[in-house]
Structure formats: structure tokens, C-alpha cells
Amino acid sequence: MQLNGSEILMQCLLEQGVDTVFGYPGGAILNVYDALYKYSDKIRHILTSHEQGAAHAADGYARASGKVGVCMATSGPGATNLVTGIATAFMDSVPMVAITCNVTLPLLGKDSFQEVDIAGITMPITKHGFIVKDVTSLAETVRSAFRIARSGRPGPVLIDITKDVTAAVTDFEPQQPALYLENPTPKYTEEDISQAARMIREAKKPFVYVGGGGVISGAYKKIRELVSKIDAPVCDTLMGKGVIDGHDPHYTGMIGMHGTKASNLGVSACDLLIVLGSRFSDRQIGSPRTFAKNAKILQIDIDDAEVNKNIHVDRALVGDLKEILEKLLPEISPSVHEEWMRYIQELKKKYPLCYAKDRLTCPMVIEKLDELTGGQAIITTDVGQHQMWAAQYYTYSRPRTFITSGGLGTMGYGLGAAIGAKTAEPDKTVINIAGDGCFRMNMNELATASRYGIKVIEVVINNQVLGMVRQWQTLYYGKRYSATVLNDKVDYCKVAEALGCRALRVKNPEDLEPALIKALQADGPVLVDCVIEEDDKVFPMVSPGTSIEDVFDEKDFHNQD
Numbered sequence: 252m253q254l255n256g257s258e259i260l261m262q263c264l265l266e267q268g269v270d271t272v273f274g275y276p277g278g279a280i281l282n283v284y285d286a287l288y289k290y291s292d293k294i295r296h297i298l299t300s301h302e303q304g305a306a307h308a309a310d311g312y313a314r315a316s317g318k319v320g321v322c323m324a325t326s327g328p329g330a331t332n333l334v335t336g337i338a339t340a341f342m343d344s345v346p347m348v349a350i351t352c353n354v355t356l357p358l359l360g361k362d363s364f365q366e367v368d369i370a371g372i373t374m375p376i377t378k379h380g381f382i383v384k385d386v387t388s389l390a391e392t393v394r395s396a397f398r399i400a401r402s403g404r405p406g407p408v409l410i411d412i413t414k415d416v417t418a419a420v421t422d423f424e425p426q427q428p429a430l431y432l433e434n435p436t437p438k439y440t441e442e443d444i445s446q447a448a449r450m451i452r453e454a455k456k457p458f459v460y461v462g463g464g465g466v467i468s469g470a471y472k473k474i475r476e477l478v479s480k481i482d483a484p485v486c487d488t489l490m491g492k493g494v495i496d497g498h499d500p501h502y503t504g505m506i507g508m509h510g511t512k513a514s515n516l517g518v519s520a521c522d523l524l525i526v527l528g529s530r531f532s533d534r535q536i537g538s539p540r541t542f543a544k545n546a547k548i549l550q551i552d553i554d555d556a557e558v559n560k561n562i563h564v565d566r567a568l569v570g571d572l573k574e575i576l577e578k579l580l581p582e583i584s585p586s587v588h589e590e591w592m593r594y595i596q597e598l599k600k601k602y603p604l605c606y607a608k609d610r611l612t613c614p615m616v617i618e619k620l621d622e623l624t625g626g627q628a629i630i631t632t633d634v635g636q637h638q639m640w641a642a643q644y645y646t647y648s649r650p651r652t653f654i655t656s657g658g659l660g661t662m663g664y665g666l667g668a669a670i671g672a673k674t675a676e677p678d679k680t681v682i683n684i685a686g687d688g689c690f691r692m693n694m695n696e697l698a699t700a701s702r703y704g705i706k707v708i709e710v711v712i713n714n715q716v717l718g719m720v721r722q723w724q725t726l727y728y729g730k731r732y733s734a735t736v737l738n739d740k741v742d743y744c745k746v747a748e749a750l751g752c753r754a755l756r757v758k759n760p761e762d763l764e765p766a767l768i769k770a771l772q773a774d775g776p777v778l779v780d781c782v783i784e785e786d787d788k789v790f791p792m793v794s795p796g797t798s799i800e801d802v803f804d805e806k807d808f809h810n811q812d
Contacts, residue, residue, distance in 0.1 A: 256386045256417040257286035260350070263393035264294060266428055269321050271295045271312065271674055272350075273305040275332075277325025279365065280352035282417035297674065297703060299667065300695040302329050306336020306349065307667030307693070308674070313345050314654045315629055315672035317469070319400050323350040327365030330411070331372065335661060337407045338376040342658025343490060344467055346405035348396050349373075355415040356384055370411050378406040386419035394426065404554045405467060437570030438555055444575070447566055448582035450549055454523035456591045457483040460506065463490030463657070464528015464552060466650040470573035474527060475499075476580060482588045483525070484595040486514035488535050489642055491528070492653035497626070497646035501592075503599060507535035508793045509639040512602035515791070515799040517595050518543055526550040528572050531561035532658070541798035551575050602791075602804065604643055611760050613637050613684075613712045616781050617644040619763055620682060620710070623771060628680040629654065629672050633665040633689030636718040639789045641684045663692030669707040670700055680771065682708040687737060688717040694746060700776035701751030708770045709752075709778045711743050714785045722788050747778035756780040 309320030370380040504511035669683035744754035
């Protein structure tokens, strides 16, 4: 059949199972938006308040659902406004397709109005970028983009289409997408599986370390089976939350700069570290010279570029994590590490997470949310102290329920991501935890939530400072609070109400539960402004560049003073 480029794009999106796109129109992409109008009964378009919000919403949609998120923008500044969201998705291996339209082919490369080389700009932060200059190649390009975004280690792909291609007409043949994706050729042998099993069998003090690959691969049941079968303690990274049920007695909490003492000290004492889908980020390992210094390290990851990049490992199995565990588990006999587990349980008992209970704090807010939602909500966050508290104090029991910017650390990420997550999972409670500094960056997306009646709860942890930066200024910069104080006259409740949302303010512990219950029972988007003290700090903590074994808590901090 004969279709123009914009209609071909719609047909290809439907082929790939796309039901929602997030975006913002403009001149170069007008033909695509005209087609969206005609296809509005099949593809829902959500108009965000800013293109960055569209990218974050597509990202949140992908993380919550496991499907490919889609965002779109026009040429020039519309396209460049997607860049931070694309980079965020790239750093956290999120499958996303970003569609932009550019000036017509005769105007390309001539510094035309609203022209920019978006493919060149995004080259370092995408798995692949396409520029479509011929309508006959459009369909296969779209299909390839989705295949690349989903396969192997997922990530964002850019499709930039010239405006004349969106109007040109050509023959179109529908196709059914492949039911199964081919992962990269595994880079391990049966002997590698046998040797890995032998390492596990011989370990007296094994420790399991779970990263974001545990979520992406869908291997969480196999990972839980491994932990139980070998009776080993297990920690997670920020991106690995929910792979292990937070109630599991083997679970020791997060590892790294703001990880628990039990995790950091346990990993430092183990004789075998089994690393599942993690790239050894600097925020997790501290000093690479001293990380897991007493252990052999077994790493399983789909990306061979992550092997021996940050930490030298003793053995690596490169391939799909779920497939490898399916082969590895039958090679391992059940074992018990009674003395080792007793030591870990003593660490957990000796060094619990704790906070002040006599005033309103962010941990108090998050624990109350955990209680009221039964730990079943999808939590998104922005970046900073509140992000670490959300990782520490909410008990995650399922993957894809903690959505945060880990690698890039994008302030302003959470609200757009919450809108995307709620769109993907409309029957689940979705709550964004934001600092007041982060909320200022993309608070205009409350207008998006109110426009479409997307019931997200925006919890603003309002300490009138850039909390994490201030914490570092306190610890390492002699309390010189340069450009981190926000004590101005902005009223977040009035902002929220002006953008069409309900707003509640909490200043005292006794007001917290009633306000959160009202927010959870509301039939539309709600902001809860939680006013806390400016100098609350996230503990435990590891000073940058030092050993995770040197982790200190609030008691240690005050004793140093």
C-alpha cells in the first residue's frame, strides 16, 4: 500500500507494540503530528511541558514496563532538549527510541532555521543514531532502531528524519516483529560454567552483589534461587533494587558510598564476590585498590566492555544473565554457611539504619510511605539526599519498582519518570520523591499530570538547600555553603495549585500520616511539601576515593568532631 513517511512511522510504531509516545510538536515534525492526529485511537500522545520531560517520561515508561519507551521532538532546540534525557537512559541501559525531525534535505547542512546535527550531538550517548533521508529506507530504519534498543545491553537509539521524508509517499509492506530477540553471542564455554560453579562450591564466605542487570535481564527469580541455594548474604546497587526482596534475611542492603555497614564490611570480608549485572561504578566500589581485597571475584554481565574495566576479576562469564544462571544453578549443590551468615547477621544487628524520631525527617516520610503502601508502590526519585534515603528506607520486594537516575545523576528526572511509569502501570501507586532543588528544575511537568489526570504523588523534601552538595560542603569544604542555599519566597504548594494539582504541607511528624493518606486517596495528582531541617545528612557514608571498609555513620561522624 502507498503511505507517506509519517504514516509509515505510525504503522511501524504499531508493529512494535507502541501504545504511548511522549513529545512536543514544532515546525519540522508537523507532518508526524498530523499523522498522530489520525492515529489517535491507536497511539496515545502525551504532550509534556518540556521536551526533557518527554524523554524522562519515555524512560520511566520503559523502566516500569520493560518495553521500549518512545519520545519525539522537533528540530533544533526541540531535539537538543531531549539530550539530557537520552544521556540518562544511556547511562542506565534503558531501551528508548527518540524520534526527531529535521529540516528538509536541501536545507540540511546549511545552518538553516532550527537546524542542528542531533545525530552527531547524541552519538556518544546512544547505542546507534540514524538519519533518514530517503522515505524508502524509513520502515526498516524504525524496525532496526527498536531491535537495537531492546537487544543485548539495552539503550537509547535516535532516529532523525528530514521533513521531506515525512511527506514523501512510497510503498509500505507491514511486518510482524520478531517474537524473540537474539542476544550477542555468549563469550563463555561449558568449562567456564564448571569453573564458576567450582569457585562457588569452594567458597567459605561467598557474597552476592546485584546490579541493574538483575532487573533488565528478568533474572530476579534465578538470582533469588542462587542466594538461597548457596546460603549467601546479598547486597544491591542503586540500580539493582527490588531484585532481592528487602525482607529476605540474606539481604544486607545497598553497597557503596551510602550503603549499609553490613554490606560494605561484609563485601570487604568475603572470600568470593559473585557480581551479577553490575559495572562496578565508582560510587559502589570506593577505592578500586582495596575493593573486596580478600575475595576472588566472579562477574557475570552481558557487556564484555565492563569486564576488567574498573575492577580486575578472577573469572567472567559474558552473556545473558538469566541464561547463564539457568546453566549454572544445576551445577551447584545446596550449601550452608552458618558461621559466615551469623557474622553478617551480627553486622546487621550492630549497625542498623537509624534517624532522629523527634522531628520530621525524610527517612520518616519514606518509612511511612512504605507502611501505607505495603511496599507495593513504584517509587521514582530525583537525585540527592532524598534519593539515597528512598533507596535505604523503602522496602522493595519486586524489580521495576525503584526508578531513579543512577549513572548520570539527573536532577529533575523523577517527575517526568513518574508520569511515564504511571502511564505504563496505571493500576499501581506511583510516588516521586524529590528534593526542593530538583523539583525546581522540571516542576512544570505537574501541568502535564493535571492535564491528563495522571495520578502521581509528588513528595517534595523541602530543606531549602541543595542537600547533598551542602553535606559535602559541611564535610569537606569547611562549611562554606557556596550557592547551595534556596531560602527564597517560592511556595511549592501554590505552584502546584496553580498548575492544577492538589497540594498539602507537612511540618510535624503528627501531620505526616493524615497528609499521606489524603494524597494516596486523591483522584488526581497531588504535591506533598515536607519541610525538614537543612542540615540532615545521609548516613552511612564513605568518603570519595576511600575504601568502602572505612564507612562511617552519624555516631562515627560526631565522635570525629
